[in-house]
Amino acid sequence: MNNNIRNEFPALKDKKVIYFDSACTTLKPYRVIEAMNEYYSFSGCHKRGSHSFSRKTTEAYEKGRDKVRKFINAGSPAEIIFTKNTTEAINLISYSFPFKKNDIVLTTNIEHNSNFLPWMRLASGKEIIHKILPVNNNLTFDLDILENVLKNNKITLISILHTSNLTGATFPVKEIISLAHRYGAQVLLDGAQSVTHHKIDIQNLDADFFVFSAHKIFGPPGVGILYGKKHLLENLAPFIVGGETAEDVNNIDFVISPLPDKFEAGIQNYPGVTGFSEAINFIENIGIEKIHQHVTGLNRYLTQKMSQENIEIIGPKDAELRGNIFNFICPKFDSIQLAQIIDEANNIMVRAGVHCVHSWFNQEHKSASARISFQVYNTREEIDIFYETFKKIMQYY
Template identity: 40%
Template sequence: MDIKDIRRQFPILNQEVNGNPLVYLDSSATSQKPVQVIEAIEKYYREINSNVHRGVHTLGTKATDAYEGAREKVRKFINAKSIQEVIFTRGTTTSINTVASSYGAANLNPGDEIAITHMEHHSNIIPWQQVAKKTGAVLKYIPLQEDGTISLDDVRATVTPNTKIVSVMQVSNVLGSINPVKEIAKIAHENGAIMVVDGAQSAPHMRIDVQDLDCDFLAFSGHKMCGPTGIGVLYGKKHLLEKMEPIEFGGEMIDFVQLYESTWKELPWKFEGGTPIIAGAIGLGAAIDFLSEIGLENIAEYEHKLTGYALDKLSSVEGLAIYGPLVPEKRAGLVTFNINDVHPHDVATVLDAEGIAVRAGHHCAQPLMRWLNVSATARASFYLYNTEEDIDKLVEGLVKTKEYFSDVF
């Protein structure tokens, strides 16, 4: 990986913020976009802007080919068996809500169990809370180890024959921990449950093979993997998707409409009501091309080294608490931390004055914040365009933050 060449392909990185070169360490919230993605979206609007599937004119055909071509790129990217298993959505949140509202509502009964963890993003908690209320199902939480990892023994103790759905994030957006979703899926299936994987933080950073994982559903977002906002993917095993009802109704997803009854298109289009996210899908396809050319294995290896470097450097900052496993092999490219007696919002504000962008808050993981016994944290997250120099500047900024607030108080 030629990091300098990679960085040159991200126009936004070539700027100053508050008089300092931008150090962007917030890719877990959203990644920056390479010029290839920006140009692909611009080309669609400049040259082939048209609705898809409906028209027989030239532009409509070109737009449809580009849109469905992006679906095939997604299929290859996650190794799905068929494009019928790849549904375009607005993002991870919509994808998980679709599973909860369609599959969950139809297959859960009073006393059935849904198993998740304390570390889940709100988008993998609230949909299950809501479907549990509607169906009488019981929401259960798989305990976390002291370092924020998941023990398979705890999974076996939590998942029972009454469990119908297990839904776990592959990578924590707070702890950085990489969860053993393949092994969890096996335990779920042994108990007759389906496995839902939140891949929002894993799809951008590591190779995902849905057939190897044997997950029943996988959700991820384009904007965290160099693609545009507003586009995401729901993968589902074909036999499950075929039995599910759509949750959005209208144009594009229908086969035949009568006065009092209607029928749906075949997969995957029955889940894509209305004008689809055409430019977003094309942009996502360009992002997949970009990441695939570099190689997800190369990206994962580089981020692993970067995370090890970050853990080493940040551990030297006195009064800084790091959350999640401290072993680089157990975590992905982000570090969440707090500085003694300094609110994370203040940390982020001081860092921003130095041109360093980090995240501060509860990261849409309030149950995990309570488990950690904190109200909020700061988070630095890395991607393929970050460098050791970025981390050095982060450490320098944190030292300045400590000095500033020690002088204030």
């Protein structure tokens, strides 16, 4: 990867910081910030006016929608609903899906809270049954266990990770979706981590719903999407109603707008969508395959170095299977304290804690782990600095 890429990020340009927390959120390049600022040079509301600022807003907003559509190869812009983030998109489904009493929603036992709590909430109100599928010991997915569950239960919706924020491992989603459909279940994929370095072809995957946030792919926080197959979205009730969600209203009733307006109530995050769109341009200029090779190459390099150390890697041992994530527990050291010392010693930012997967940490009686996650701007030199710092800490304490 070209080292100049660091200069495209204000957080890195001429600065001595090592940012290893891109699975939480990526840094933003100048071009994304500038694209967002462009909106503030005029301001307007989309679809709500015939004047030029309004038209300009509508054009940028709908261009953004089509950019996202192409990015994941969806068939129609009507299938792209802008949301606040992944979390809101999953909540939208949990509120709007036409569940019947005792319908079963299946998740794994390593989901992010955003794909766990919405189902727990419904289950605690007895609106659905939330069933939890255990993954393998190395936290990879077992298709046989899934098939067994599908054979013995009528599952309505499988809502699962595409790529895990705990391990970086990607589930065999094409096989999962095809199995699910064979047994009449629909599938919602949490793509928050997969979009960061995998090419998504939603029509090829045949996922029923797909969700992700712009901030994980160099875009701004506060905007994400829900993709849904058109006929399924048409069948969902709106989640929040208000401006733009109704075509006509009288004192008694209202007519719901067609897709995608039906789900986009109120003024939307226009600068966010413009930034999102520019973030996709940024990725496409580099090439998602190149990003994938770069981050997995860094993970191999770090894994090989850390193989000398007394640590437990969360997830598969093989770096190739862990994409851009190296999540570990050092028995000698509290992970949160370790992250603080590493930061103080050399401005190295790693994430420590339970990574919003409290349920798995509780199940395993583990308190926390330290997670390193890579993106295009990271280098082998940074890994060398991290490793030397880590070794010194281990020797010193």
